Amino acid sequence: MPQGVNADHRLNRLLAALEPGDFAPLEPHLELVNLTHKQVLYETGDPVTYAYFPHDAIISLVNVMEDGGTVEIGVFGHEGVLGLLSALVTREAFGRYIVQMAGTASRIQFERLNEVRNACPELRQLIMNYGEVLLAQTFQTVSCNAVHPVEARCCRWILNMHDRADKNTLPLTHEFLSEMLGVQRSSVSVVTRTLQSAGLIQQSRGSITVTDRAGLEETACECYARVRRIYQRLLPGTYSTARSR
Amino acid sequence: MARYYFDVQDGTNLLRDDEGAEFDSLGAAIRGAARSATEIGTDRLARGDLNDVVIKVRDEHDRRVVTVTALMKIEQNVLSS
Numbered sequence: 001m002p003q004g005v006n007a008d009h010r011l012n013r014l015l016a017a018l019e020p021g022d023f024a025p026l027e028p029h030l031e032l033v034n035l036t037h038k039q040v041l042y043e044t045g046d047p048v049t050y051a052y053f054p055h056d057a058i059i060s061l062v063n064v065m066e067d068g069g070t071v072e073i074g075v076f077g078h079e080g081v082l083g084l085l086s087a088l089v090t091r092e093a094f095g096r097y098i099v100q101m102a103g104t105a106s107r108i109q110f111e112r113l114n115e116v117r118n119a120c121p122e123l124r125q126l127i128m129n130y131g132e133v134l135l136a137q138t139f140q141t142v143s144c145n146a147v148h149p150v151e152a153r154c155c156r157w158i159l160n161m162h163d164r165a166d167k168n169t170l171p172l173t174h175e176f177l178s179e180m181l182g183v184q185r186s187s188v189s190v191v192t193r194t195l196q197s198a199g200l201i202q203q204s205r206g207s208i209t210v211t212d213r214a215g216l217e218e219t220a221c222e223c224y225a226r227v228r229r230i231y232q233r234l235l236p237g238t239y240s241t242a243r244s245r
Numbered sequence: 246m247a248r249y250y251f252d253v254q255d256g257t258n259l260l261r262d263d264e265g266a267e268f269d270s271l272g273a274a275i276r277g278a279a280r281s282a283t284e285i286g287t288d289r290l291a292r293g294d295l296n297d298v299v300i301k302v303r304d305e306h307d308r309r310v311v312t313v314t315a316l317m318k319i320e321q322n323v324l325s326s
Contacts, residue, residue, distance in 0.1 A: 149288035175266065184281035186251040186300060189260055 007032055007104040011055035013078050013238035014130060015106065022122040029112040035059070037102040037171065042083070042093035050107040051084040052076070057103030058164045060180060061086075063095040070096075071145070071182030072157075074138065077164025079231065079239045084113065085131045100176070101165055129234045136230045144223040150183050151191045155220035157181060158201065162210050163228075163239070169209040195219070249274040249310070250303040251281065256296040262303075271310065278302050278313040286315035295319065 009030045010016040015023060035041070035057040042048060044064055052059065054077050061074035061082065073095060076082040086094050091110065117123050144153060157180060161170050174192065178185040192208065195201045200216050202209040210216065217224065231239035250265040268274040278300040286298045298315040 149291075150284055151288060174264070183284050184277055185266055186253050186260075186262065186278070186281040187284040189262065190253055190255065190285050193260055 007055050007106075009053070009106040011078060011104070012053035012081075012106060014081055014126060014235070015053055017126060017235070017238055018123065022120055025116045025120060026108065026113070026123070029108045029116070030106045031108070033105055033107050035099045035102060035105055037099060039099040039102075041097040041099070044093055044095050046093045048083045048087040048091050048093050049110060051081055051110055051113050052105045052107045053081050054078055054105040054164075055103055056101070056166050057099060057105050058101040058161060059105075060098055060100045061095050062098055062179070069182065070179045072180040073141065074134070075100075075160055075164070079164065079235065080130060080134065081127070083110070084127070085134060100180075101161070101171065126235075133227075133231050133234050137227045140223045140227050144221060145182065148221045148223065150181065150187050151194065152219065152221035153181055154188065154191045155195070155200075155216045156224040158208065158210065159213075159216055159220055159224050162213065162216075168211075169207050171206060172208045173206055247271075247274075248305050249277075251278055252301045252303065253281075253285070254299040254301060255285070265305075274302055275311055275313065278311070282313050282315040286317060290317050290319070293319070 009027065009032070010023070015026070018026075030053075035054075041052065041059065056078065058075065058077045059082055060072045061076070062070045063073045064070050074082075074086075082097060083093075117127060144156065154177065157177070158170070161172075162168070174185050174188045177192070178188045181188065192201065192203055195216075196203050198215065198219070200210075200212045200219065202211050228239065246267045246269060248265040249268055249271075250262040252262050253260040266277070268277060282298045282300050289296070289298070295317045297317050300313045301309055302311045302313070304310050
């Protein structure tokens, strides 16, 4: 165990959802790691050697376009696992995996996880359920990015992060939000000022604090709630929203 | 590379940009400001908000170097009953 890491593998809700007998064969292969803010786990095309089960860390999968522009295409927190389903065959990272909130995670070598999965039907089923949720989340995000206003998408994004964080104050700059949403920084500034005027968030330098979660949910598009319902249906207990904690 | 600041005038409010961002050229900054004006304007015009979106671009010496405006206008030509 690395120095300073004091966490339990089962802080990850997927791992926690396994019965003790199904978790036992995984445990010897799991390694606790600290992930720092803005740390890049994989760049586009990098060989994916480990799958990560985040605890309080949050990791974004970001697509880097040819002109250098970026847009977030996936997000992973304590409800999920990254580096597994999107690299099953090529074992190459589709985009950049970047830590957007520092914290801990449990990681396991891709081959070890595959071996245990092949021998454990319950783990295989859990990962299949998560796979369908992840694909559904991606499909919904594609639709959302195509047709919904920046303001609604911004609310969806803040809610997604709030669900995965253990606090109300999120370390977010306008620049970072603009890179995640694939829009210009000024557009984010205008939107976040509107949200602050409405009392939904409080901004300070380098961070955004959620002050009215229900209001954010009302201002977000249908996409946030739809994905949350799919999580709750396929992975009951692993996706608790910030409101219910 | 040079740093440019995008102040957004929307209606009577001016949202001042104190952080700025790096651009390869003034042309790149203008394209960024134009994209931003259209992003902000698209959602607003659809909601019937007719305040023009004006982005005033300043350089590192606090000089206004360019102003990009998305004009918001809905003109009804036939009266509907």
